[in-house]
Amino acid sequence: MRTELRKILAVVMVLALAVSMFAFTASANDDTTVGDIVVATQDEATIDETTPDEPVVTPDEPVVTPDEPVVTPDEPVVDEPVATPDVLLYGDVNLSGKISISDATLIQKAVAELATLDELQATLADVDTDGKVSVKDATEIQKYLADLPVNGLTGVVLGEEPTPEVPVVTPDEPVVTPDEPVVTPDEPVVTPDEPVVDEPVVTPDEPVVTPDEPVVTPDEPVVDEPIVEPEMITITFYTAKTGWVSDADAYVVLVDVDTNTAYTMTYDADNTAWTAEVPETVVNIRFDRYNPAGDTVWNAWEAGNRGDATTYQTDGNSGEWNDEIAEVEEITIYFDNSETKWDVVAFYQWSDSSFGGYNVMTQIEGTDIWSIVINSNITTGLFKGTDEGSWDNAKQTNDITVDVATNGNDILFTPVAGATKWDTTASAYEA
Numbered sequence: 001m002r003t004e005l006r007k008i009l010a011v012v013m014v015l016a017l018a019v020s021m022f023a024f025t026a027s028a029n030d031d032t033t034v035g036d037i038v039v040a041t042q043d044e045a046t047i048d049e050t051t052p053d054e055p056v057v058t059p060d061e062p063v064v065t066p067d068e069p070v071v072t073p074d075e076p077v078v079d080e081p082v083a084t085p086d087v088l089l090y091g092d093v094n095l096s097g098k099i100s101i102s103d104a105t106l107i108q109k110a111v112a113e114l115a116t117l118d119e120l121q122a123t124l125a126d127v128d129t130d131g132k133v134s135v136k137d138a139t140e141i142q143k144y145l146a147d148l149p150v151n152g153l154t155g156v157v158l159g160e161e162p163t164p165e166v167p168v169v170t171p172d173e174p175v176v177t178p179d180e181p182v183v184t185p186d187e188p189v190v191t192p193d194e195p196v197v198d199e200p201v202v203t204p205d206e207p208v209v210t211p212d213e214p215v216v217t218p219d220e221p222v223v224d225e226p227i228v229e230p231e232m233i234t235i236t237f238y239t240a241k242t243g244w245v246s247d248a249d250a251y252v253v254l255v256d257v258d259t260n261t262a263y264t265m266t267y268d269a270d271n272t273a274w275t276a277e278v279p280e281t282v283v284n285i286r287f288d289r290y291n292p293a294g295d296t297v298w299n300a301w302e303a304g305n306r307g308d309a310t311t312y313q314t315d316g317n318s319g320e321w322n323d324e325i326a327e328v329e330e331i332t333i334y335f336d337n338s339e340t341k342w343d344v345v346a347f348y349q350w351s352d353s354s355f356g357g358y359n360v361m362t363q364i365e366g367t368d369i370w371s372i373v374i375n376s377n378i379t380t381g382l383f384k385g386t387d388e389g390s391w392d393n394a395k396q397t398n399d400i401t402v403d404v405a406t407n408g409n410d411i412l413f414t415p416v417a418g419a420t421k422w423d424t425t426a427s428a429y430e431a
Helices: 002-025 101-111 119-125 135-145 243-249
Strands: 232-238 251-256 261-264 266-268 273-279 284-290 297-305 311-314 319-321 330-336 346-349 358-360 369-375 380-384 410-416 423-428
Touching: 101 119, 101 135, 101 251, 101 261, 135 261, 232 251, 251 273, 261 273, 297 311, 297 319, 346 369
Parallel strands: 232 311, 330 410
Antiparallel strands: 232 273, 251 261, 251 284, 266 273, 284 297, 311 319, 330 369, 346 358, 346 380, 410 423
16 A cells, blocks of 8 residues: 555656646757756656655654664663762771771770771771770670671661661551450450460360370460570680780780681780680680781680680790689899999899880999899899890890799899800899
8 A cells, every 4th residue: 555655656746747847848849958958848758657765754654764773662761880889887997898807806906095996987896886986896796707696786887777667557457555455256365364275175085185295286386495695704814924925016816716716805904914705605715916917826825625714824835724813922033243243234024014124123232232023923034234125245144033932032143154144043032
């Protein structure tokens, strides 16, 4: 049908053209030349009934070219995905994009005033939402990493804090007040204090159930046992006799050997000890001393099974679980300077860092005896002929042992000339 219409339109157009040419040639006779244009007469004109190369477009029919797809109005427009900004998580204190033991360590350092948190880090560190950064926040992060139940916002995206859910009651749902239960006609009324007990039905041919055999009815609900979280306890790593553990900004991590879970410990300078809160189920323990960067273990104590004890006491690279900490006593040591004739005598100790390392001794007036008061935690050290920390060309003795059990609380060290350093002999001394 469409082809026939096109042919008819083509004939009409050719006829119209022929009429106009005929009118033009009427005044110029046959085969008239106008300028360089030769106008054919009506007899010479031929009618081409083929359709032109250009498509005929009717008003109601859209022109569709082969290479151009037709897009209907119903085709959806797909937006390109837009990249979302980085997500900030409660507990990601070091802003690394994830929550790790380094975040708990950073909080511990901030509490011990070994690191400073900016306002954003402090917000992300306060996971227990008590308005301050404390060891409790580090503990919550450690519980989160150990897949233990946590209290607070650890792992929650900043700005998406959960809000209390408010139940929505539709008009068709009955409103139940605490004192008025809603009872449907087919449901028995059960008061809270009166349990419903199904009486067993016994037919003459059915055996009677004795009291030792429980009767389970199909309607008895299955009660899930509540999840009981383990209690938290404090483990103490007592280092009074190994004070160098806290030197060089090092820190200690408690490791649960059974689960390989790490807990960052907090340093208590007053008691020369490190502490950490862990679940009471943690019994097989190792203590790791890390460098400040947290990527190298400088020292490790395989403490083993703690039993019921919670305090591990170390006197070097070993130690024992013992909750009874010996009382610290004062000891006076003396040095006879009559042979060494040093201008000043200082005592340098190895164990108790709280003692201060180098300490200049006091000369007893009118004598060559120098003295200093130390505590019973100090078990080793040496004497130096200078109050400076440098070891270059230092005058010094070999290491000494503070043996209170043998020499009492007043010990005199007498220097004996050696090859490169002074040796010493120790004896009881009466001031």
